[in-house]
Amino acid sequence: MERMQRERETIVHMIEMYCNLEHKQEELCESCAELKEYALFRLSKCPFQEKKPACQNCKIHCYKPDMKKQVKDVMRKSGPKMIWKHPYLAIMHIVDTFREAPDLPKRTKKKA
Template sequence: MQLQEQPAFTGRLAREHELVQAMIAVHCRDAHGSRTLCASCAEIAEYADQRLARCPFGAEKPTCAKCSVHCYRRDMRERVREVMRSSGPKMLVHHPWLAFLHEVVDSRRPTPELPRKRATS
């Protein structure tokens, strides 16, 4: 698998990126016994970054659970759900500040309206 250059995230998207990567790392360590990401988890991490970079909400991105846009392919959505199910509860132990920000700050933000596409001439 060829690794692509990671997009540079800032602000809210940087925190979302950090959270998703941490969840994948916790899942991989516990489920696959790996100190570094296995090929399967690395694929999920790269796909999550691609989706995050293309999020139509940008910095106003809601949490995935509250999002009106389903940007993940069905197969990847199931894999990410599995990661979140297995690592979510453990985030309070491994990454308490990220878990706090996600649960208390991000999940309480109102879901923005989807930006309208501009007409091209």
């Protein structure tokens, strides 16, 4: 499985588990659905793509502060349970935390 696909699956499962645990719903509530869409959008825009480190090791902080706080809460509450429900994704996420962040991509200047 490629890196970005695994990252998308991991965050989706974590948000679904969080919503089920915290909001006691089978379907995603509105705020969790919004967080999921935001996280997937941010992943699609990641300049590192397949070389992406774990977000905690990244040199670029691409989440808005309020969304970052929500994702941290999701990870804190659903992360430990991932090992039982999605062991491969949980282990690979841990492995990814050892991945060093690559150098920032060079920006190209557009000519007017």
